[in-house]
Amino acid sequence: MKPTLLVLAAGMGSRYGSLKQMDGIGPNKEAIIDYSVYDAIRAGFGKVVFVIRSSFGAEFKEVFSPERFGHKIAVEYVFQALDSSLPVGYAVPEGREKPWGTNHALMMGAAVINEPFAVINADDFYGQDAIARMGSYLASLPEGLTGEYAMVGYEVCKTLSANGTVSRGVCTINKEGYLESIVERTKIVRLPAGEGGGIVYIDDDGAKYPLAEDTPVSMNLFGFTPDYFRHSVDFFRVFLDEALASGNLKAEFFIPLLVNRLVSEHTAKLKVLHTTSDWFGVTYKEDRPETVQKVLDLIEAGVYPRSLWGK
Numbered sequence: 001m002k003p004t005l006l007v008l009a010a011g012m013g014s015r016y017g018s019l020k021q022m023d024g025i026g027p028n029k030e031a032i033i034d035y036s037v038y039d040a041i042r043a044g045f046g047k048v049v050f051v052i053r054s055s056f057g058a059e060f061k062e063v064f065s066p067e068r069f070g071h072k073i074a075v076e077y078v079f080q081a082l083d084s085s086l087p088v089g090y091a092v093p094e095g096r097e098k099p100w101g102t103n104h105a106l107m108m109g110a111a112v113i114n115e116p117f118a119v120i121n122a123d124d125f126y127g128q129d130a131i132a133r134m135g136s137y138l139a140s141l142p143e144g145l146t147g148e149y150a151m152v153g154y155e156v157c158k159t160l161s162a163n164g165t166v167s168r169g170v171c172t173i174n175k176e177g178y179l180e181s182i183v184e185r186t187k188i189v190r191l192p193a194g195e196g197g198g199i200v201y202i203d204d205d206g207a208k209y210p211l212a213e214d215t216p217v218s219m220n221l222f223g224f225t226p227d228y229f230r231h232s233v234d235f236f237r238v239f240l241d242e243a244l245a246s247g248n249l250k251a252e253f254f255i256p257l258l259v260n261r262l263v264s265e266h267t268a269k270l271k272v273l274h275t276t277s278d279w280f281g282v283t284y285k286e287d288r289p290e291t292v293q294k295v296l297d298l299i300e301a302g303v304y305p306r307s308l309w310g311k
Contacts, residue, residue: 001046001115001116001139002044002045002046002047002115002139003045003046003115003116003117003118003135003138003139003223004045004046004048004049004109004115004117005037005040005045005047005048005049005117005118005119005120005131006048006049006051006106006109006117006118006119006120007037007048007049007050007051007119007120007121007122008051008102008105008106008119008121008122008220009033009050009051009052009060009122010051010052010079010080010099010105011122025282025288025291025292025295026295026308027299027306028306028308030308030309032122032123032124032125032281033064033122033123034068034308034309035125035295035308036120036122036125036126036131037069037073038304038308038309039126039127039128039131039132040073040118040135041069041072041073043128043131043132043134043135043136044135044136044139045073045118045135046073046074046115047073047074047075047076048069048073048074048075048076049075049076049077049078049109049112049113049117050064050076050077050078050122051078051079051080051105051106051108051109052077052078052079052080053079053080053081054079054081057077057079060077061077068309069309070310076112078108078109078111078112079108080099080104080108081099082096082097082098082099082100084104084107084108085107085108085233085236086240087233087236087237087240090237090240093244093249095249096249098250100236100239100251100252100253101251101252101253101254102121102220102252102253102255103232103236103253103254103255103257104236104253106119106228106232106255107229107232107233107236110226110232113229114226115226116138116139116141116223116224116225116226117138117223117224117226118131118134118135118138118221118222118223118224119221119222119223119224119255120221121219121220124219124220124221124281125279125280125281125291125294125295126152126219126277126279127275127276127278127279128277128303128304129276129277130152130221130273130275130277130279131221133152133273133274133275134150134152134221134223134273137150137223137273138150138223141225145225146225146227146268147225147227147262147267147268148225148269148271149222149223149224149225149259149262149268149270149271150270150271150272150273151171151179151218151221151222151223151259151270151271151272152219152221152272152273152274153171153173153216153218153272153273153274153275154216154217154218154219154275154277154278154279155213155214155215155217156168156170156188156199156211156212156214156215156216156217157190157199157213157214158278158279159217159219159279160189160190160199161283161284161287162190162287162290163283163284163286163287164189164283164284165186165187165188165202166188166283167184167185167186167187167188168184168185168188168217168218168219169182169183169184169185169217169218169219169220169256170182170183170184170185170211170215170216171215171216171217171218171272173216173272177271177272178263178269178270178271178272179259179263179270179271180263181260181263182218182256182259182260184254184256185211187201187202187203188200188201188202188211189202191208198210198211199211199212199213199215216272219279220255222259228268231258231262231267232258235257235261236253239253239257278294280294
């Protein structure tokens with residue numbers, strides 16, 4: 001069974017204003033999504049599912065249609081809203097304005113995904129090798145297997161921005177290559193040469209803690225079997241109870257939150273896959289020129305054609 005690629009794109013409308021004017025980073029205005037789908041096709045994925053919002057659903061379908069991808073992969077669309085998949089007896093608290101985060105978005109895929117699947121962010125460039133390794137892992141899983149998940153781990157030095165701090169999930173991995181924990185570090189940066197030039201994370205008090213150049217971090221490229229949807233439904237209730245009890249209207253149901261729980265309880269194992277790919281994206285507007293150049297460099301190296309979809 002060919003795996004599916006689940007693309008979390010529900011936040012794109014607020015980020016770009018209009019999808020038709022979304023910044024193209026390729027020579028023919030290709031978006032980062034285009035490169036991810038292209039990589040998925042050649043890695044053997046059979047379907048791509050986009051998680052979007054109804055407010056820009058028609059526009060998104062017009063732009064990212066099966067025709068755009070040359071009908072080389074099946075395409076489905078699912079919608080995330082603030083009240084999507086809320087358990088019976090729960091209501092959106094007054095003052096909550098945004099949906100509940102990446103794992104909440106992932107849950108929208110349950111209606112159309114019955115096979116192993118990878119999940120990515122729409123606006124992150126993961127690279128051919130990373131998506132190929134995830135596709136190979138998922139395709140190799142025996143049918144019906146549960147609790148054997150995966151994540152592509154990037155070296156932190158390959159995920160930084162020269163224009164400010166970044167948030168990354170710092171991973172601890174055991175000697176067998178399986179994840180032990182992910183800890184979100186919200187302020188990671190490379191120090192200036194005058195301060196040693198090393199990579200650090202900065203805590204809420206301003207203290208700096210060093211990170212090795214090759215520290216593995218999560219960039220939200222995960223691989224799951226369909227049983228993960230059931231665990232998501234079960235833990236969403238726990239998450240909501242804790243968020244509502246604390247009055248935290250901005251609480252986020254992140255994927256690493258559930259992954260950590262399943263791993264710590266030994267309900268699931270998560271293999272960390274290493275990649276030669278560099279991650280990149282536009283964390284800050286100043287990152288755009290470098291992102292465009294990196295794509296051009298990959299084209300010049302023969303990794304991608306200049307006209308991605310042959311148009």
